[in-house]
Amino acid sequence: MKFDRKDRTDEELLAIHEALVTPRLIEDKMLILLRQGKISKWFSGIGQEAISVGAALALEKEEYILPMHRNLGVFTTRGVPFQRLFSQFQGKMNGFTKGRDRSFHFGTQDYNIVGMISHLGPQLGIADGIALSHLLRKEEKVSLVFTGDGGTSEGDFHEAVNVASVWKLPVIFVIENNGYGLSTPSREQFNFDSFVVKGPAYGMEAYSVEGNSILEVLNELEPLIEDIRKNPRPIIFEAKTFRMRGHEEASGTKYVPKELMEKWAKKDPVKGFESYLIKEGVCTNDQITDIRKGIQKEISDAVKEAFAEDAITANTETEEADVYFPYKQSVIEPKGKESEKRLVDAISDGLRQSLEKHDELIVMGQDIADYGGVFKITEGFMEQFGKERIRNTPLCEAAIVGTGLGLSIAGMKAVVEMQFADFVTEGFNQIVNNLAKIHYRWGQNADVVVRMPTGAGVGAGPFHSQSNEAWFFHTPGLKIVYPSNPHDAKGLLAAAIEDPNPYLYFEHKALYRSLSGNVPDAYYTTEVGKAVVNREGSDLSIITYGMGVHWANKLADESDASIEIVDLRTLLPWDKETVQQSVQKTGRVIVLHEDCMTGGIGGEIAAWISENCFESLDAPVMREASLDTPVPFAADLERNFLANSRLEATIKKALEY
Structure with missing residues (x-):
């Protein structure tokens, strides 16, 4: 040598x-x-x-x-x-x-x-x-x-x-x-x-x-x-x-x-x-x-x-508390003028105003700069914020999620856009093993939001239509939000970016340009972890989120029964109190989601209702979900796949039990 x-x-x-x-x-x-x-x-x-x-x-x-x-x-x-x-x-x-x-x-x-x-x-x-x-x-x-x-x-x-x-x-x-x-x-x-x-x-x-x-x-x-x-x-x-x-x-x-x-x-x-x-x-x-x-x-x-040091004694309260970086949300109430916005515009508005609010927020994703993203969420952002903050990435989902975590370690914030939620598999390890576990392991927060364009109904086939929120629902350390309307979409995105913990933010592609609503023009946040009663009712509760809210409302409009619809909005942590209150009120419940039935989030919610609201129930807890198959391409096959094709029959069964 x-x-x-x-x-x-x-x-x-x-x-x-x-x-x-x-x-x-x-x-x-x-x-x-x-x-x-x-x-x-x-x-x-x-x-x-x-x-x-x-x-x-x-x-x-x-x-x-x-x-x-x-x-x-x-x-x-x-x-x-x-x-x-x-x-x-x-x-x-x-x-x-x-x-x-x-x-x-x-x-x-x-x-x-x-x-x-x-x-x-x-x-x-x-x-x-x-x-x-x-x-x-x-x-x-x-x-x-x-x-x-x-x-x-x-x-x-x-x-x-x-x-x-x-x-x-x-x-x-x-x-x-x-x-x-x-x-x-x-x-x-x-x-x-x-x-x-x-x-x-x-x-x-x-x-x-x-x-x-x-x-x-x-x-x-x-x-x-x-x-x-x-x-x-x-x-x-x-x-x-x-x-x-x-x-x-x-x-x-x-x-x-x-x-x-x-x-x-x-x-x-x-x-x-x-x-x-x-x-x-x-x-x-x-x-x-x-x-x-x-x-x-x-x-x-x-x-x-x-x-000579004492051995550690397990404390369940401490163990559960350390899963997330300590953070208490201070909700910013919406004020001032409202404008009608499509879901896609509300998401864009929330992201833009978050970039204005947080000087060291970096947005990364494929084709998001000059092109504005495949769904045009970031259109015009490069001109306003520059290419340093609105960063086109190579097709390297794992590295980009890791880069987001590195920015967080350095004290910055990151939003990562998955071009389609399906492609998150390429970054799966970073999300479930690094973002989710890093605070529990050594006290480091992961200030990263992963945006997930999700859902079927647009004829996009097996690899651009999956509902994969359940993959992450099982992972302690993550937070998951899934808005069903433009108002919540803007407020939940801003709230997720404010929170120093890692988020998966699901946004339904089929609702981007088909759904509009009044949205405050000014910056605001929506409470994370709080469901909302989307529709009051007394005969049956439908617990749902995302596209399920719209399916449930359509059938509620056509039904003679009084159907209550609870929009979860946040999936992790989900609002048990609001769900319990609704079940106690109606005595009958359907848990509805677009994802496949087996292993879906609905199974966990249904089990919790059965264990904690049993005495309030007048019928078994029922679930409705999409078929346990990949998402098909052809229109008739896709209609048959989706949960709403069977929802009416399930409502009838629950009401008649």
């Missing part, structure tokens, strides 16, 4: 050594504790420390760094207290996740670290968002994110790198190329020798270094970072290295050829640098021993303190 000190003083070299040896000594301690059964699992970074430490040293402390599970050196170099790290590993309250996650699956704003989730790739898009915040604020900063060679096979890597290149984001993608993804060797992961070949394909620079030489990492990375701060752009930075332990300790290393282990053992980053320091006369072997002993004592003391 090459070590070039350049103009570094002896003191600087010793400081680098201390930073490098610290994670190794912690790992040594963790492996002892693992064998003693005192910790449950460990992902070792032994052999790769120079990359983590070098990256952390090369950055300013206020610049964000996004590590993975072999980057202990990032945390120690950033000065995270040992005791808090060991508390985290033990699942103690003094850790960073209140016992809710383990090892390095956490972040901390105190140290500008954003940790990973087990899916490996999603943090790459988050780094894009943080870098975008620097670009928009004209800050001379970079973000740096780690991935492994195996992780680059995921779509998240392609999407994040592509977006960063297109937008010229100041982000460094560090690829720790250690030769294996768990037991799968590189030759079975990708068909090239070095990740530098990826650079030209994305229109960006790529560099490869000897990752086991701390000085080579620093000497290459430091000038690049300084240059990127002045001339923002992304780079790929490959660090060639080797993992000397198993993927995690239980998996071992039997699949690695013995000669390969021996070859890399000679390139140990810690031992190699210590030998260099002794050879250079920077320090003696005895001094290195003393340095190690001092660090080991700190580690031992911190371990004892962490083990």
